Amino acid sequence: DAGVIQSPRHEVTEMGQEVTLRCKPISGHDYLFWYRQTMMRGLELLIYFNNNVPIDDSGMPEDRFSAKMPNASFSTLKIQPSEPRDSAVYFCASSAPGHWNTEAFFGQGTRLTVV
Amino acid sequence: GQQLNQSPQSMFIQEGEDVSMNCTSSSIFNTWLWYKQDPGEGPVLLIALYKAGELTSNGRLTAQFGITRKDSFLNISASIPSDVGIYFCAGPYSTYYGGSQGNLIFGKGTKLSVKP
Numbered sequence: 001d002a003g004v005i006q007s008p009r010h011e012v013t014e015m016g017q018e019v020t021l022r023c024k025p026i027s028g029h030d031y032l033f034w035y036r037q038t039m040m041r042g043l044e045l046l047i048y049f050n051n052n053v054p055i056d057d058s059g060m061p062e063d064r065f066s067a068k069m070p071n072a073s074f075s076t077l078k079i080q081p082s083e084p085r086d087s088a089v090y091f092c093a094s095s096a097p098g099h100w101n102t103e104a105f106f107g108q109g110t111r112l113t114v115v
Numbered sequence: 116g117q118q119l120n121q122s123p124q125s126m127f128i129q130e131g132e133d134v135s136m137n138c139t140s141s142s143i144f145n146t147w148l149w150y151k152q153d154p155g156e157g158p159v160l161l162i163a164l165y166k167a168g169e170l171t172s173n174g175r176l177t178a179q180f181g182i183t184r185k186d187s188f189l190n191i192s193a194s195i196p197s198d199v200g201i202y203f204c205a206g207p208y209s210t211y212y213g214g215s216q217g218n219l220i221f222g223k224g225t226k227l228s229v230k231p
Contacts (some may be wrong), residue, residue, distance in 0.1 A: 004157070033219075043158070043203065043221040056218060091157050103148075104219060106157025 004107035006092050012113045018080040021110045023092030024073055031095040033104060034067055034077050038088045046090075049075065082114045117142045119204055119222035127230040128198065134191040136225040138204030147180050147187040148205040152224070158203055162189070194227075201226050 005024040013019050025032045033048040047057040049069045057067070064083070069075040079086055089111050093104040121138050128134055138147070146165055150158035162173050164180035164187060171178055175192045191198055201224040208218040 042223040045218055045220075048218065093157070103160050103163065106159070108155070109157050 004092055004094055004105050006090075006107035006110050008110060009108060010111045010113075012115065013082055015083055015114055016081045017114075018078065019082045019086075019112060019114075021077040021090050021092075021112070023075045023077070023107060025075070025092070025094030026096075026105055027073065028096065029094035029105070030072075030097050031104075032069060032075050033091075033093040033095075034075070035091040035093065035106075036088045037091060037109070043091070046077070079112075082112075084114045087113050117144075117206075117208060117220055119206065119220055121202075121204055121222035121225050123225060124223070125226040125228065127228050128194045129230045130195060132194050134194050134198070134227065135188065136190075136202060137186060137188045138222050139186040140206075141185065143184040144187075144206035145184065146206055147178070148219070149176075149178050149187070149189050150203040150205060150221075152201045152203065154200070158221075161202075196229060199227050199229055 004026055007022045011019060030051050034046040035043050036046055037043050044059055046059045047067045048055055052069045052072055065079055067077045089109045091106050091109045093106040095104050119138055119140050148163050149161045151161050152158040161176055162171050162178040164171055164178055167180055167184050168182050169180040177190045179188045181187055187204055203224045204222045205219050208220050
């Protein structure tokens with residue numbers, strides 16, 4: 001398996017623009033997580049899904065952030081409108097059934113820069 | 116809420132040295148995980164610990180689950196240049212403390228660099 005695949009790897013956008021980050025989890029995994037990593041706050045969980053259903057979105061910073069998982073092999077994280085403080089590395093991760101609290105496999109991340 | 120505190124925040128190593136780092140919390144964890152993140156990559160799981168007192172090895176890495184369930188240690192023996200990176204401890208949020216099942220909390224990391 002190719003692992004968790006995220007796109008794009010890098011995104012530079014202007015303030016106010018819409019940004020969409022994409023993730024393909026490992027086939028057969030039923031948990032999908034979106035994390036944000038910054039120097040100040042470290043790794044923060046934004047939202048996670050189980051069997052395509054959002055379970056906990058309490059980490060989503062504000063209404064400008066939204067996430068969807070239309071099927072088991074695809075998820076998006078959208079920021080609209082984007083702001084400079086959204087600049088960070090965004091990671092998607094997935095876990096196999098029964099391993100939600102242990103081995104989360106991470107993608108390579110999307111480095112977002114909002115100017 | 117639950118928090119994981121890692122120390123040291125950063126350290127410099129010389130090839131061949133042994134390295135120790137730890138992770139502590141004011142609350143109890145039932146699972147301790149150690150991840151490593153290389154530059155430009157996502158974190159990768161190194162070791163998972165499930166039982167208080169457990170000592171687990173993965174090559175040159177050894178990790179221990181503290182008896183109190185409030186701490187964990189990671190040791191690297193005979194370090195090599197590819198050991199540089201950021202090491203994170205992590206554990207699942209407890210619903211007892213208001214967390215939700217499926218949510219992993221991460222420490223801020225210990226950054227390992229090579230001595231100049």
